[in-house]
Amino acid sequence: MVSRLRRTLLAALVTASVVVPICGAARSAAVVAPVPAPLAPVRGATPAVLAERYAANRDAIRAAERMAAAHGHRGRATVLRALGDPSRQFLSFDGRDGGRTAEVFGDLSRAELIAVLVPGSDTNLDTYERFQAGAVALERQLGGRAAVIAWLGYETPGTVSLQTMTPTRADAAAPRLRRFVRELGAFKPGSRISLLCHSYGSVVCARAASGLEIADIVLYGSPxxxxxxxxxxxxxxxxWAGRGAADWIADVPHVRFRLPDATVGFGVDPVSPEFGARVFPAGDGGHSDYLKPGSVSLDSVARIVSGQLPPAEDRRA
Known part of the structure; x- marks a missing residue:
């Protein structure tokens, strides 16, 4: 059985090695962007301090928009123009390598509950709208005493790529996520912080988890x-772990083995009893539906962030 699964993964690696070079020219990371000015850590979560940070990152976004437009990247310039709207709230922004951002939804200065969303593969500035939509839906579900932070703090792998089957990108991302959460805890002491980790993002969260002062780690759509x-x-x-009934991730082989230059696969299924997570109801949705408005999974995740139990635990694999 393990031999067959290894052959399946190796076939996927071969496919990726063919597909990725063909798609490389269109990669989001190829869009040029300026080096952002260094910013000191946020020392307090007062409205004035946060407003100053948001304004500084708005300036960085507008500089990236101008550079993208000057180099003929009109699609990226359009995306950045929307991100630079005065209503948007960014704790950090770097337009290079597909984009690094941390956007706040809700009033962080007053928040007692904070959810940090960590995305999976193929999330970058050019696909940011779908990541944003989930953050908006969750913030609305949680209500006024909560803030949601969409943390796109690493270069995510492509869904069809060599990197998506190895922990390499997660290993690079984990120290950044750990540092961000620790800084967040320092300027928002006493708040209840949860990490919400989608797909490959669950690998990032697992690498970052040790030693963090957080209430919950929620894995959904995890390989x-x-x-x-x-x-x-x-x-x-x-x-916590959850998987929608129509999520294709269920068909990913749950194995892990070493090749000469890499470890391939991520091992035990997080929704299995063997893993030992608390399994929450995730409904009938697919891989991109976990934070969809009105969904069972959104309700479950919001309850967890609020410190409540979901209606029932669901042990379906």
Whole structure:
């Protein structure tokens, strides 16, 4: 059985090695952007301090828009023009390599509950709208005492790529996520922080989890995290896992093995009893539907962030 799964993954690697070079010219990371000015860590979550940070990043976004337009990247310039709207709230922005952002939805200065969304593959400035939509839906579901932060703090792998089957990108991203969450906890002491980790983002969260002062880690649409069980995450947070009935990720082989230059696969299924997470109802949705308005999964995730139990735990694999 393991031999057959290895052959399946190796076939996928071969496919990716053919497809990725063909698609490379269109990669979001190819769009030029300026080096952002360094910003000091946020020292407090007062409205004035946050307004100053949001304004600084708005300036950085507008500079990136001008550079994209000057180099003929009209699609990216359009995206950046929307991000630079005065109503948007960015704690950080870097337009290089597909984009690095941390956008706040809700009033962070007053928030008692904070959800940090960590995205999966193929999330970048050019696909940002779908990531934003999930953050908006969750913030509305949570209500006024909560803030949601869409953390696009790493170069995500392509869905059809070599990187999406290895932890390489997650290993690079984890220190950044750990640093961001620790800074967030420092200027928002006493708030209840949850990490919400979609697809490949669950691998990032697992790598970052150790030592973080957070309440929950929520894995959804996860291919596995590279650990055999919850204990491997070395966290005091409650670890949750959910998968929609129509999510194709269920068909990904749950194996992990070493090749000469890489580890391939992420091991145990996070919704299996063997892994040991608390499994929440995720409804009948697909891989991109977990934060869809009106969905069972959105309701479950919002309850977890609020410190409530979902209506029932669902042990379907």
């Amino acid at each position: 596995g995290v590279g650990d055999d069980d919850v204990a491997g995450l070395r966290t005091r947070a409650t670890v």
